[in-house]
Amino acid sequence: MGRGIVALTLLACLWPLSASAGSVRQVPHGMEVTTDAGEKVRVLAYADGTFRVTVADDPSAAPQSLMVVHEADGEPEFRDDAKTASLTMPQARAQVGLSDGRLTVYNAAGEPLLDEYAPARMLTPVTVEGQPWLATRVQFNRGTDEGLYGLGQHQNRQMNYNGEDVELAQHNMAIAVPYLLSTRGYGILWDNASITRVGDPEPYELLKANWKADYFLGERLALSRPEPLIDYQYIRDQARWPEEAKAATVAATTGQNTQGNATQPQRVVWTGSFTPQASGTHKFRLYSSSYAKVFVDDREVLSRWRQNWNPWYHNFELDLEAGKPVNLRVEWEPNQGYIALFHADPLPPEDRHSVSFASEAGKAIDYYVVSGASMDGLVAGYRRLTGKAPMMPRWAYGFWQSRQRYETQDLLLGVLRQYREAKIPIDAIVQDWFYWPEDQWGSHTFDPKRFPDPAALVEQVHDLDARIMISVWPKFYPDTANGKELAARNFLYQRPLEAGQKDWVGPGYLNTFYDPYTPEARAIYFRQMREALVDKGFDAWWMDATEPDWHSNLSVEERAFQMTSPATGTPGAAIFNSYPLPHAEGVAEGLRAAQPDRRPFILTRSGFGGIQRASAALWSGDVAARWDDLRDQVSAGANLSISGIPNWTHDIGGFALEERFSKEQPEALPEWRELYLRWFQFGAFSPLFRSHGEYPFRETPIIAKDDPAMLEGLTYYHRLRYRLLPYIYTLAAGTWFEDGTIMRPLVMSFPGDRRAWNVDDEYLFGPALLVAPVSEFTARERKVYLPAGAGWFEAESGRRLEGGQEVTASAPRERMPLFVKAGSIVPTGRDVQSTGEEPQGPLTIHVFPGADGSFSLYEDQGEDMGYSRGEFARIPLVWNDAARTLTIGARVGRFPGMAATRRVGVVVHGDGRVGAVFAREPSRWVEYDGTATELEF
Structure with missing residues (x-):
């Protein structure tokens, strides 16, 4: 660290700082680089190898984070030379180019995790309600093939986000959590609360396709006219309905469960021709409610229904050739609903497969790079920054x-x-x-x-x-006592009241929320x-x-x-x-x-x-x-x-x-x-x-x-x-x-199995159980991918299968495919009517051989905060596959109400018996008093 400081001092003496020469200075827990363009890039280190990166004219002016509760606490090794400056922690190293501020993060082995594409970095002044803000953007790892996950909840059947676009904007069914995890061994927590786009930095645009719109009332064609766009997306857009077709839509004013005065069924059909200007994968989003279908050259590519007060986006993609037109048809039954069709041109491949964040309003570029040896380590790093997940009461499960x-x-x-x-x-x-x-x-x-x-x-x-x-x-209704109390302190939003918006209860009431x-x-x-x-x-x-x-x-x-x-x-x-x-x-x-x-x-x-x-x-x-x-x-x-x-x-x-x-x-x-x-x-x-x-x-x-x-x-x-x-x-x-x-997601436990990265209809429930829901009507079997690197037991039949293959699993109406990983230990209890019935009752330990395994059974009082005070017990369970022994280890810890002795039964599967594995009765029973015991099978 001392050599770095000396080198910086000598450079400062030999070459005066100017707009044409980047510079660096140390700050507590990190460093601050001033680029040729005068931007400041501050990097702060955390003890777990996380780095906070802030880019602004004055990084110290970045606002207090709502998400992050942990301050920088790392003591990194600082180095700099004529071109770069770096911070090194045992887990990772962050390097910044002095000229352009380009960030590169390496793991402990020196392998690159994150490589910034500096020309994409953006700090663009914008005005929001008369206040100065910045639109921001960064981009990393252009042309990457890594797997990308997280970002909260988005119901568009996206599992691996590499090549996908995600808009982080809170909605009834979309939850914006700006944390992205990579199979390379890093996570990015993007500290910005405005609408943020991951992937394509630009919003999709309404599709222009020279539409011909046919409006039907019943079976009668009421109107046919050209329209440049399909856009009845929001309440404000309903005013554009043509007079000739308003009979079935005039009541669509509140956006909630309002019943209209229409008596005729109706539909709208848009037909048009779209000629792409670029070849590649074109992305589309249909925002819709009620019944909507999309056809491309008479082939159905989308068919969805949503309740009319809660429309949302449905994604689809088309591989198109520049200059070659395709015929589009959108069929819709409005029923007082909403619709709009959006499109985005293909991005260049190196941009399509990259890591990009773009936000509409911030005071700085501000994000955290978490390093970890596993996906679980990346989750732990996120929680170290943003807070632990406290235990829920047992009855909640x-x-x-x-x-x-x-x-x-x-x-x-x-x-x-x-x-x-x-x-x-x-x-x-x-x-x-x-x-x-x-x-x-x-x-x-x-x-x-x-x-x-x-x-x-x-x-x-x-x-x-x-x-x-x-x-x-x-x-709150504003005339309630609670609403009045909040309004008196300026803690009640007034703009919804000023807009005169009424809800869907009774005659409709003015309403708003507290701040x-x-x-x-x-x-x-x-x-x-x-x-x-x-x-x-x-x-x-x-x-x-x-x-x-x-x-x-x-x-x-x-x-x-x-x-x-x-x-x-x-x-x-x-x-x-x-x-x-x-x-x-x-x-x-x-x-x-x-x-x-x-x-x-x-x-x-x-x-x-x-x-x-x-x-x-x-x-x-x-x-x-x-x-x-x-x-x-x-x-x-x-x-x-x-x-x-x-x-x-x-x-x-x-x-x-x-x-x-x-x-x-x-x-x-x-x-x-x-x-x-x-x-x-x-x-x-x-x-x-x-x-x-x-x-x-x-x-x-x-x-x-x-x-x-x-x-x-x-x-x-x-x-x-x-x-x-x-x-x-x-x-x-x-x-x-x-x-x-x-x-x-399968990638958490099987990051080396690239096929598992993209599986979007299976997951693991804890370390042992692979769950494969059935999502097709009348399906009585389904394809299930069993990840490589493990053996698997089919829970309903007990048969053993090897991983790394797709199998056809039986799925009668009353049962769902479920598999157990070889080497798992799964403790179960008896049939009870609630979690409060015999929580210290008999246990059955199910062992699934084929690999060594362990499980640390956890127990506590169930509702109090004793777990945070150390009032809990663990029973370690270890399976030695070669010796075929199960060790029930010495109990560690205690808690109020803990039973001194327990009756414990053991089932070792894989003996050729057929039938549901969790219905099997133990072949061995022991009275467990907290001391270790070893059982041979």
Whole structure:
């Protein structure tokens, strides 16, 4: 380090600093380079080998991060020469070019992880609501073949993002977490809360294709006219409907569940010819609701349905040749819906396959480069920067039942009693929105006619050995007492009120959200919540619409304008993605203060980097009940999980249904039941197991009442989930103790198997289980890729298969393909009705030979904060494959209520027996008193 300082001093004496000569100086924990152009590139080191990189005229002026809570603490070795300066930590080295500020990061072996393309770096002044901001961009690793993952939740069936475009913009179904992980061994946390594009830095444009638009009312062609674009994307665009076609669309004004005055079915058909100007892969996005189809040269390339108040993007690609036209046709049934078609030309191959971030508004380029020897190490590095993921209560990993919505407390209690009477396991039930009087959203009070005694409701749920979660929104009617209190302190957004926007309740009410960007506002919000709800004993908190989504189908520009922070004056465009983080943190901090020895549980629809530290789980929003949407959940949940947020769930069955399902048309009933059953199978192997949605009702005893085979299938997965709780709860503990990930894309465990990188319809549930959901109607088998480097046991048959191959797995309607990796140890419990029933009961240890294996079974009290004080126990389990011995090691630790002795049975699979592996009874039993014992097989 001393030589570097001396060299810098000599250079300064020999060559005076000027705009034509880059320079470097040391700063605490790092260095700051001034480039030939006068840009300053500051690099700070962390003890774990992470580097923070800030590019600005004055890097110290970069704003305080909302995501990152850990300050630089590394003591790097500093070196510089005439061309570069570098910081070296044991894990990685960061090098910056003095002339152009080009960043290169190397791992400990000297291999390049990240190589910046300096000409793409951008700091462009922009004005946002009269304030000076910067549009920013960086690009790395041009022409790369690495695998790229993370970025939160995006429901476009994208697994490996290399070659893909992702827009980070909060939405009902899209969660923006700006953390990207690479198979090269690095992650990038991009510290910017504005809308950010990863991949193509430019927004897609509306497709111009010389469209001919035919508008039909019933079977009658009402109008035919040329149109330059397909663009009815937002509420504001509905005014462009032609008068001749307005009969079926005039009521599409609120963007919510408004019923129109139309009586005629109608459709629109656009036909056009598109001549590409460049050869290559052209990318398209259809933004749509209702029924929409896209055809290319009469070949269907897209067919989707979405509920009309929640349209979203659907991606497709076409390989096209420059100058060669293609014929396009878009068929749409508006039904008061929304549509727009977007397109992007091909990027040059070296840019298409690169790592690029571009944001609309910031004060600097600011990002963190995390190095790690594995994907798990990259997740750990992210959590070191943004905060640990606290443990959830054990009951959270049981089954959750919800409905949109339980209208009375008697109805909710009746559903819970149905489960208990049917002896179907359940742990939590949910009271969704609108328990308050109609005109009092935000009051957090109960309508006394429907909920006469909320405290008694909670007590009765607890008496049934269950927990209750309640919906609580950041939304307020301005004339409620809570809304008035917040508005008096300038903590209530006024622009939605000034716009006159009304919601979909009753006659429609003016509404807005609170501003969570100051500690005082968050404290008032939680105090209001505590006085009305927390003190009544509710167990968990469903924080809905946290994008914030105060009015569906506003344009992005209108949403950004309306969410400008009243308290801080920060433009909404600059903080667009961050709202859910301070909101969840405020509630979590309040709960920890009010209930200091109780684990909080928050379920929030949206998230941002760091949301895991707020004891928050996320879910995938108001997804549609269709097979495509079921499949899209797999890559969405896997990428959110690898982004560092371990607790994720989805509405089993899909939230919103087509009329053929919601009206229970007899011809559609078999498909609806099969869709729900397949989704339920997937849900049983999701981090959180939760059923929710609109009518028809989803409760197991109700949905399967006339279908004994369906009831058996659903009940099977209820019980299998509960038998696997010792395994699942250990995975849950691992998210805190080892920074673990429950739902794992295949690449996490098999980074050397390049075929596994792109698998978007399978995942690992912990280290042992490979899950392959079925997402096609009437499918009774499916192709499953078994990753190379391991053997696999088919869970339903017990047969052993080698990895590195695709197999055809049996998939009867009532069962989903499930495989167990050879070398795994999976502890299970007995059949119980809740997680609170015999948590210290007998254990069965399932051993899957073929490789050495180990598992450290975790147990604790289940609900208190004792785990953070060291009040837990571990039972180490080790399988020696060559010796065929299982060692049940000496128990380590203890906790209140721990059983002194346990009955432990062992099943060693692979002996040729046929049948479901987790249904097998132990061949050996031992009485375990905490001392080590070795068993031979």
